[in-house]
């Protein structure tokens with residue numbers, strides 16, 4: 001297994017939004033073990049789909065950008081699903097880039113192996129433990145994600161916890177439970193993210209309707225906590241996988 005085995009669904013050579021305050025290239029890796037209703041990249045869930053960008057092409061591009069970019073972001077899908085990420089991270093750090101991970105925390109063992117080589121991690125926490133399956137479809141997903149949170153908190157790596165609030169599943173009491181649990185585990189306060197309809201499956205967009213983050217978490221709840229709200233058009237959204245192949249800037253991550 002080498003970095004050449006990485007199955008890459010999309011490569012964005014330049015982004016200013018995926019590593020706070022830094023410039024980075026972004027890789028979208030194929031495959032995710034979960035199936036969130038609001039997934040913006042449903043085309044990236046199936047693991048058996050072949051990649052569209054070979055690692056050799058990524059390596060060549062990165063070699064030309066040494067000194068011009070701060071780092072390389074591994075996003076998905078769920079990037080830690082692929083064992084080849086270990087070699088890919090080693091290669092990019094060997095070139096002098098910071099390695100950044102956007103993860104749902106589904107593979108705490110692999111996260112543990114990666115952490116010593118990572119410069120920054122964005123971890124998505126999706127629900128209280130008891131509600132994880134309702135959001136992700138995964139029976140053991142919650143245990144894994146919260147175990148990853150503990151690894152991150154215990155590490156020296158800079159990180160952000162994002163709570164993506166699925167308003168079709170979660171209530172304010174669930175968010176209160178998440179925030180209390182993060183506090184109990186010594187984690188930083190999270191960013192509350194509004195789920196976006198861009199790229200999501202039509203049935204989810206219909207279920208979501210006009211419900212927004214503020215309908216679940218009123219504006220005056222959790223004063224001082226950052227909110228990430230971005231309204232996007234719902235009609236005629238392109239396939240994210242198609243868009244990624246041609247895109248030359250910006251990305252959404254998990």
Ligand code: SF4
Pocket residue numbers: 032033034035036038039040041042045076077078104136254
């Ligand atoms: S939202 Fe993230 S964790 Fe959920 S299915 Fe999509 S890629 Fe996987």
